[in-house]
Amino acid sequence: MVGRNIARFFKYAFLTIAAVLSVFPLYWMVVSSTNANPAILRGSLIPGTNLFVNIQNLIAQQALGQAFINSIVNALSVSVVSIIICSIAGYGFEIFHSKAKDRFMAFLLVSVMVPFAAVMIPLFSLVANMGLMNTTLGFMLPMLSSAFLIMLFRQSARAFPHEMIEAARVDGLSELSIFIRIFMPTMKATYAAAFTIQFLASWNTFLWPRLIMTPGASSITMPMLLANLLSGYVTDFGVNMVAAFIASVPTIIVFFIMQRQFAQGIVGSVK
């Protein structure tokens, strides 16, 4: 009994420390967005009264609205298109299974290991020579297919009962209808998980848009706006933290809405 209590004590102590460590930076960000620069530099952890001044300065210095809209449009279009492409691919790999496809899948997975910085310049050359610089399509193209998402959908499709497909085929449903009318609704949770992952990834993407889009208000995204704020000789951390907070809101909302499906989707959609 005593042993169990001690074990429980250590478990909770560990979890408390881990929780504080993960929540503290968020708390600091929110508190600092309400403080002026000197207070932030002093390490103040108490909310201040400078929030509106910081917001005003941010709006005066940067194209906040445009950056926010650009980021939303980019993240939504990349997420929606890529989960359609990746789910078709994952479904195909599993349902129309063959040894050759397995080998190809293994090859695809290797691409997850290659860091983006290593392929950045060749990718730039490719997309630029296709004439897609400064276009939304050029921005989206490298992110539309993700080996990780294909694998996620393939794993989910593995748990998908093949009898259902057989039955549907007997009933005369086309392969496309089976995918759209049976697979997609059953795999809602996997779609939600994939959407969340892809939304976060494309919302936060920084290096690629910075390279492929000409700088300026029309192409700026939230991560680029944050980088602009850090580039000066004098850094106003209050303005920075307001911007960081605004940049986090959509990802927090998406995560909270999708939280339950996300956990289910990672585990597997079909019970």
Added chain:
Amino acid sequence: MKKLLALILVLVLAASVVACGGNGGGTAGTDGSAPAGELKGEVTVWCWDPNFNIPAMTEAARIYNAINPDAVINIVETPWDQVQDALTAAATTGVLDNIPDIFLMQDMAFQRNVMTFPELFIDLTNTGIDFGQFAAGKRGFSTVDGKNFGVPFDNGATIYAVRTDVLEQAGYTVADVTDVTWSQFISVGKDVLAQTGMPMLSTTAGGGDFIMVMLQSAGVDLFNADGSPNIAGNPVLISAIETYLELVDTGVLLEVNGWDEYIDSFVNDNVVGTISGCWILGSVQENAHAGAWAVTNIPRLEVAGGTNFSSWGGSSWAVTNVGNSALAVDFLKHTFAGSVELYETILPSTGAIGTWAPAAASSVYAEPHPFFGGQAVFADIVGFAGKIPQINVGVYFYTANDNISIAVSNIINNGADITTELQAAQEATEFAIME
């Protein structure tokens, strides 16, 4: 059925390829700038910092438009890292669509970029810009093989900004830390520390930048004339590292872990002052003790050629050969290399101090500054800038700088031997050059 699915996928792919082609045609046609030689059309400028470089450039555009109303100066905020990435991507792939006509470049990266991507830059030597009117120490950063590739902009002259009230508390004045050697500075610093508990200055741990400042103050750089590293056994470098170690050991210099902690140290009264490029004055003025600050020069190394002047940071304008370079050159010639009015206007609004001699004579520079107890700090800083020894940074400056920071951190934290560590830094830099 499988075939139908395959057909649909092929159609989708084909449609997207066609869509790509359509969009491509739209963007390729935007390069309709006026031919070189014609002084009208649009010039795109990339620079960063909405409180410093951008307002300065905006003012320059206003002044130029009064002379040449046909020109459109399009200023785009672009952080330095993005400028560097865009240059590298453009030069390595040959796709120059995204490159502007003018961009701002960090001084320390200027020679490296010109030497690595010579095809991107315009040689400005014979364009009618009088480079002799810029401070030699500053001009040197954008000079390659005797040719000028950049119009110098903001001043990176190093200063020691110091709290006079704290010095007085310990029985000293600014004169006691002006025109001094490092050993004189350390002896004053030890006394001030003992009496007030405050270190004389702070810097971010590792001290790579700090040691480079000391080196330049003696007119020494890290490379020989043939481009090979001059690190192992470089007596001035050894003297600089020993001085840095003594500063840390005596507690006269406080090492901090990052940039925000560094700013915090002098804004919140943890140290008596700070040594940095003069652009740090914007942050210094966030300290609450207005009127109790002064600006002076930095201590000198006791080596041959040692001076009290050096530089840290700063940037210059480069002109690319992809757009309307004739208009771009004319614009810079009439503004940053030709307008006293420009420098007079941007000084009070941004604190941007130039290195262009005709502007330094302006009365605006001689205005007493209330935060610095009525000292004419800007005139003093321009004076410092004129005395900075010229050095050659070359292509591998950052590599050498990083390797020396590693050496210094090994010496401080692990008690490693200076000679061995510098030999290692020399070899690491040689290896990078060989690659």
